[in-house]
Amino acid sequence: LSSDKFSTITIREWLESERQSNNIQDSFWKILAVGALNTSIEKASAKIFVDVLKQIFLRGNKSATIILPKYGLSASYCNNAEEFIHKNGGVIKTSEAVEKIIISENKVIGLESIKNNYSDFDFVVSAIPPFSLARTIGIEDISQIPDFKYSSILNIHLWLDSNNLPEGFFGFINSPLHWIFNKGSHLNIVISDADELVNKQDDELFEIVKNEMKKFFNLNQESITRYKIIKEKRATFIPSIDVIADRPSQKNTIKNLILAGDWVDTGLPSTIESAVKSGRIAADLIS
Template identity: 30%
Template sequence: MPPDTSSKKPTPVIIAGGGWSGLAAAIELAHHKIPVTLLESAKQLGGRARCVRFNDHQVDNGPHIMIGAYSSMLYLTKLMKLKESDLFIRKPLRLFLRSLKTRKSFELRTHRIPAPLHLLTALLTCSGLKASEKWLAIRFMNNMQRRNFILDKDVSVSDLLHSEAQTEHLINCLWAPLCIATLNTPLEKASAQIFIHVLQESFSEKRKHSDTLIPKVSLGDVLPNPAFDFIERNGGHIELGQRVTDIHIQDNAVTGLSISDRKMAADHIILALPQYAAHTLLKPHISCNTASDKLQQFSTQPICTIYLQYPRQIKMKLMMTGVQDGISQWIFDRRICGQNGLMAVIISAEGGHINMDNQTLIQTVIDELAILRPDWPKPLDTMVIREKRATFNCHTGVSKHRPDHKTPVMGCWLAGDYTNTGLPATLEGGIRSGLECARAVIQSIEGIKSINEERSNA
């Protein structure tokens, strides 16, 4: 019979899930010297932002773009004493997109001047838009600023842009690539409120917030690996390959959880899982019905990544190139990670490509790249990664379903990119959620401690 540890002195906090939200929560708790155990069902940390192997290369599950506004992520790297310049190349935003149909390009670059002037000059000096379209884009940002980036009612991004008289060409060049890259949801469905919140965080406060942070190392070395060391060094404990199968609740308070071979007692459990996995654990408990019903309302959107290994001398001019009028959306040149000749092509959100088999998908992407770079030879090797449930569907009105950290059950907490952060499903959203959840847990533990101290002093 497996050992039952439920009667032993409970671990104050157990975190289920070792993605970036669970890791953020564990780092914050360990930093506050609160003993924490993190259980991850996979054999590695990182969740959706994990590493995979492609021949001799360690690549990412999908290349992840980060920006200067990822303040919580930068807070964590600082806490773990990592140097930003060892992890990322920070560059002012440079959006460069080329159309496969017209071969015309669009380019927008921010300059090193204070916000929001940096955006104003970027829009005025960008290439590929008519002067009238530049003014329309500036007027749009100005209108959003005047509304303090809050809409009376959430509508789709497409409806908002049309109501603000943005032309189809302007939408295709600027707003659509930004919306799909950040919300991973087509414009006709995407939440305008969440989109303008992203614009606010990226462009309205500090110039450096719109910088791109392109990882120089694999995603594992940005957070999961340093986090493992930090948590273990600070009294925490991580177990891999441990799937949480049940949570235990008594008198509306958490008492512990089960993994495949044992029970573990806990005062607090943070479910840092994707919404559908948290739903599975909460569903059997009547007291969690409202919370689990909310989680069931979420749908998901896919992301496809196609890795293409070309000969080592092959390279793009830029690290990140946008593609219009095809199925490919962004090409990332991995030479920045020392992987010469390796291109990662990203296709975000739903679309016709989902029904293509891998061979057709790869060939279509190769043909599209050949339009941009006819001088390139055939790739030597390819790999497709399809993440069917890459992000929650960031559709109009989705914020209504996004839960807070606290559940109706004492000691049962939720963290993850889908919680009520106001951001789309991003690394920063996951991290902020994990940090805020950990701080709420710390407050609860400190509160109980001070009540006990008052009692014993009385």
């Protein structure tokens, strides 16, 4: 699977060229692709998908294991990192947005936040999203911020007084709903690539969810005691053919500035894994 030949075609074009039927596209490929890339197979580059497939299926059984974390994101990722930074003499300042990155002669010489100014540093690692970076740094200073388009994710939370779902985790085929994480009296339903649904009113979305839950699980509306819908419009960038080629490397013409975040050129889609990988590369570049 040499992936260079995939950089100019979409996933749909690749699957069509491999004569994949509509049925296998809907019931297998789309589930993998939309789950991993949060966009449609018509919009996403085949290259990034093939690279993801290699990571999942060609690196041993462990890479293809589905793991349901016991704890939330803070407990899984953040608390230990925070402890490590504090133990090693680092300081974390929250609620302090950076407003300006001041550049002179291809070097960052200052940072202005809403609370403080900083100039005593050897390196600056920027881990803010591209649209924030574009605001804090002059575009002429850093020309490599691609024109990302984004796709949305909907999370629908249902609280139930009785739950007949037999498993802890479900994926849907041929439904506007994509995944269910079943936590007993609480269901978390995820809809990826949700741009067509994200502007609907909550009651309209709830109607869709109720109908699908009735259809797939015979779940009665009366057992739903409460619901909450969380819409994230700019959830992940769309890994389209043009954008994939434009993702910046972490080093750039500004010598002491290193870029990090899921959007830099990690080869991975807009995921936590991409953000983590960029962080590791940033640390290596400094040391």
